Amino acid sequence: MSTSVIDFSKAWWSEVYNRIIGAAVFLDDASAECLHWDGGLFNLLMGGAVSVKTLSPFETSSKDHKKAVFITQATSTQLQTVCEIIRNSNFTHCILISCVSLDVVFLELNEGRDVSDVVSAARAPAEAIKQLEGMLQDAMGKTHSIIEVVHIPIFTISPTNVVFLTPPYHKLFPLYDGKLIPDSTSLDLYSLSSSERSHVRRLASGLNSMFDSMNFKEDIYYMGAFSSLVAGVLENSPVCLARRKNCSNPTSLIIVDRTLDLCGVTSHSMDSVLDKVMAVLPRFPGHSNDVAVDMSALCQANVTNPAEDLQLSPGCLYHANEDGCVQSFEYMINKSQKEVMFDLYNKLSKIDVQKSPSPKTLMKVTPQSVEKIVNASKGNYDIIGKHAGVLQQAMAVVHTLKSPKRAQIDLLMSLERQVQQSLVASRDSTSVLHQVSQLIKSRKERQLPLERLLALTVHVYSLTGTEVAFSKQHEDSLRETLSVAIFEDHKTLFAGEESKMATPEECDEIARKIMARLKDVAQMRKILTKYNSVLKRCETGVGHEYRGVLQQLVEDLVDTERPEIPDLRHRNEGIKDLLRSGLNILTSKKSRTSKHPLDNSVVVIFVIGGITSEECKRLHRSVITSGVDNSVLIASTRLVTPVEAMRDVLAL
Structure with missing residues (x-):
C-alpha cells in the first residue's frame, strides 16, 4: 500500500498521457495547475500531443487535427465550451476526461429533476456517460466519429510528501448560502447555495476517488458545521458506501473548517520563506499555489511593467522535473530563511560564471549576494536554459526579501x-x-x-x-x-x-x-468546548502566545495519554451505535471504548478553506517529535495568504 498522494497523482496522469497521442489537448485552469505540479506542458508535448490550448470558447483547432482530448472539471459552462470548440473544429475522435466523478456530473446535469432512483441504483455514472456522449455527438454532427467519456481523478498537487492541496477547489470556503454562520442548527446540503452544494459534492467525490485508488477505508471525523456536510456526503453517498465495501486499509479522515481559527491565515508573522514569497509576489496566471517571478533581469527584453507585459513569460517556484528545485521548494516550507538562502547560494555557485566566494567561506548569504550570481547569467541563454529552475527560485526569494512590501x-x-x-x-x-x-x-x-x-x-x-x-x-x-x-x-x-x-x-x-x-x-x-481559546499561556510560564486550533488538535492527537477530544466528532456516533449495541446500551456502563483517529495507521487531516506553509511545517513537526508511527498527511484546498484569507472571510 502506498500512502503517497504523489504516486496517486502520477498514476492517473499516466492514464491521461496514454490518451493524448496525436491529439489536440484542451485544459481548464485547475487541470493545467495540476499538470504544472506533475511536470508541466512538456509532459503533454513529449507524450505526443500535437497542440495544447486553454479551454476557452475562443479557441479552436487546425482543420487537419482530427483527434481532441479535453481535460476538464466538467462544469456546465466548461461542457458548453467543449461543444463550442468541437463545432468550430474538424474532429472525428473526441475524448472527454472528466476530473470529477461522473455520479456528481450526473446530478449537476439533472439539477432540479428527481433522479433519486437512478442514484440509489448506482446507475448515475453510466447515465452521465450517455448524456455526455450525446452532447458531444450533437456538437460533432458526424455519423462516423469516435467519442469517449472517462473519469480520471486529476485534482491533487503535492508540495511535499506529507502535504497535498486541491487546486480545483481553491475557492471552496465554509459558507452557508454566502453566510459565515448558518441560519439553522439543522444543517443539510440544501442549506447551501447551488454552487456551494456542488463544491461539497465535488470535493467529497475527489476524496472518494483518491481513497479508492489508495485502497483506504476511512473512519470520518470532523470539526465544524461545514465539515460535517462533506463528512455526510462521504459517509452516505451510494458510491462511497460501495467503495468502502471493497477497500481494506483502515484510515482516519479528519475534516476541519478553516473558519474555526482564522488567526493563522490572517497573521503576517511568517517564518516560512514560502509564506513570505506568496504574500509578496503575484500569483502565477491561472494558479492558486504558485507565484509569478519577474525574469526580465536575465533577458535582453525591455520590460517596463513585468506584471502586465506579455512579451516575457513569468518564472515560477515549482519545477517538478528538477530534483534540486523540488528539494529547494520543500526547504522553503520546512527550513529557516538562513538555510534556504545557503541552499540557493550553494546551487547557484555551481553555475556561477564570475566565481563568487564559496558558500563555505560566507558567514551570511544576503539577497544581494544571490542576486549578483543570478545577474551574472544575463544573456547567457545556454546557462539559463540548463538551470532555469533554480534561477527562477532564486529570483523569487530575492524579489521577496528586497520588496517594499516586506x-x-x-x-x-x-x-x-x-x-x-x-x-x-x-x-x-x-x-x-x-x-x-x-x-x-x-x-x-x-x-x-x-x-x-x-x-x-x-x-x-x-x-x-x-x-x-x-x-x-x-x-x-x-x-x-x-x-x-x-x-x-x-x-x-x-x-x-x-x-x-x-x-x-x-x-x-x-x-x-x-x-x-x-x-x-x-x-x-x-x-467548541476544549479549543475555544487560541491565546494560551507560554510553556515558560511568562506571557501568552497564539496556539491555533489545528496545533492544539494535533498535539492532543499524538499525545500518548490520549486525552479526550470532545470537539472532534465521529460520523459513526449516535443512532448507529445504539442499533449496534441493542439493549446492552441500557444495561452496560460502556458498550465499547470510543474510537481514536490514531487507531488507524494512516491519518489525513483536511482543512477546508486554506492553510499556510508555516502551519503545515508546525503540524508535521508535532507529529515527528511525538514519535507516533502513524503516517499523517496534511491537506487543504490551497495555500493562502493573509489578504486572500481576509477576502474569503469578508467576501470582498
Missing part, C-alpha cells in the same frame, strides 16, 4: 504582537479596536494598504473569539473609520472589478457588512 509585513508583525499583549493585559476593557481605527486612519503615512489592515482586523476578531466583548462605542468608531477608508481606497481595494465611482452611502453599507462578518468571526469557536 517592510509592511514586518510592521504588521510588530502590530500583531502589540495587539496580543493588549488583549492579554486587559481582556475586559481592551482598547484594541481603538488602536486598529488609528492604524487605518494613519495608513498612508505608515504606507500600509487597507487590505492588509483588514486582514489584521479579521486576525484580531478571530484571536479574541468570545473571550473579549468589544464596546459598542469602539465598534461604531471602527465602522465609521472603515467607511471613510473604503471610500478613499475603493479603486485599489476592488481593483479586480469594473472601476466605478462608489458613493459614501455604498461604502457605509460595505463597512456595515464587514462589521457584521467580523462579529460572526468572533463567534466561530463558540461551538
Whole structure:
C-alpha cells in the first residue's frame, strides 16, 4: 500500500498521457495547475500531443487535427465550451476526461429533476456517460466519429510528501448560502447555495476517488458545521458506501473548517520563506499555489511593467522535473530563511560564471549576494536554459526579501504582537479596536494598504473569539473609520472589478457588512468546548502566545495519554451505535471504548478553506517529535495568504 498522494497523482496522469497521442489537448485552469505540479506542458508535448490550448470558447483547432482530448472539471459552462470548440473544429475522435466523478456530473446535469432512483441504483455514472456522449455527438454532427467519456481523478498537487492541496477547489470556503454562520442548527446540503452544494459534492467525490485508488477505508471525523456536510456526503453517498465495501486499509479522515481559527491565515508573522514569497509576489496566471517571478533581469527584453507585459513569460517556484528545485521548494516550507538562502547560494555557485566566494567561506548569504550570481547569467541563454529552475527560485526569494512590501509585513508583525499583549493585559476593557481605527486612519503615512489592515482586523476578531466583548462605542468608531477608508481606497481595494465611482452611502453599507462578518468571526469557536481559546499561556510560564486550533488538535492527537477530544466528532456516533449495541446500551456502563483517529495507521487531516506553509511545517513537526508511527498527511484546498484569507472571510 502506498500512502503517497504523489504516486496517486502520477498514476492517473499516466492514464491521461496514454490518451493524448496525436491529439489536440484542451485544459481548464485547475487541470493545467495540476499538470504544472506533475511536470508541466512538456509532459503533454513529449507524450505526443500535437497542440495544447486553454479551454476557452475562443479557441479552436487546425482543420487537419482530427483527434481532441479535453481535460476538464466538467462544469456546465466548461461542457458548453467543449461543444463550442468541437463545432468550430474538424474532429472525428473526441475524448472527454472528466476530473470529477461522473455520479456528481450526473446530478449537476439533472439539477432540479428527481433522479433519486437512478442514484440509489448506482446507475448515475453510466447515465452521465450517455448524456455526455450525446452532447458531444450533437456538437460533432458526424455519423462516423469516435467519442469517449472517462473519469480520471486529476485534482491533487503535492508540495511535499506529507502535504497535498486541491487546486480545483481553491475557492471552496465554509459558507452557508454566502453566510459565515448558518441560519439553522439543522444543517443539510440544501442549506447551501447551488454552487456551494456542488463544491461539497465535488470535493467529497475527489476524496472518494483518491481513497479508492489508495485502497483506504476511512473512519470520518470532523470539526465544524461545514465539515460535517462533506463528512455526510462521504459517509452516505451510494458510491462511497460501495467503495468502502471493497477497500481494506483502515484510515482516519479528519475534516476541519478553516473558519474555526482564522488567526493563522490572517497573521503576517511568517517564518516560512514560502509564506513570505506568496504574500509578496503575484500569483502565477491561472494558479492558486504558485507565484509569478519577474525574469526580465536575465533577458535582453525591455520590460517596463513585468506584471502586465506579455512579451516575457513569468518564472515560477515549482519545477517538478528538477530534483534540486523540488528539494529547494520543500526547504522553503520546512527550513529557516538562513538555510534556504545557503541552499540557493550553494546551487547557484555551481553555475556561477564570475566565481563568487564559496558558500563555505560566507558567514551570511544576503539577497544581494544571490542576486549578483543570478545577474551574472544575463544573456547567457545556454546557462539559463540548463538551470532555469533554480534561477527562477532564486529570483523569487530575492524579489521577496528586497520588496517594499516586506517592510509592511514586518510592521504588521510588530502590530500583531502589540495587539496580543493588549488583549492579554486587559481582556475586559481592551482598547484594541481603538488602536486598529488609528492604524487605518494613519495608513498612508505608515504606507500600509487597507487590505492588509483588514486582514489584521479579521486576525484580531478571530484571536479574541468570545473571550473579549468589544464596546459598542469602539465598534461604531471602527465602522465609521472603515467607511471613510473604503471610500478613499475603493479603486485599489476592488481593483479586480469594473472601476466605478462608489458613493459614501455604498461604502457605509460595505463597512456595515464587514462589521457584521467580523462579529460572526468572533463567534466561530463558540461551538467548541476544549479549543475555544487560541491565546494560551507560554510553556515558560511568562506571557501568552497564539496556539491555533489545528496545533492544539494535533498535539492532543499524538499525545500518548490520549486525552479526550470532545470537539472532534465521529460520523459513526449516535443512532448507529445504539442499533449496534441493542439493549446492552441500557444495561452496560460502556458498550465499547470510543474510537481514536490514531487507531488507524494512516491519518489525513483536511482543512477546508486554506492553510499556510508555516502551519503545515508546525503540524508535521508535532507529529515527528511525538514519535507516533502513524503516517499523517496534511491537506487543504490551497495555500493562502493573509489578504486572500481576509477576502474569503469578508467576501470582498
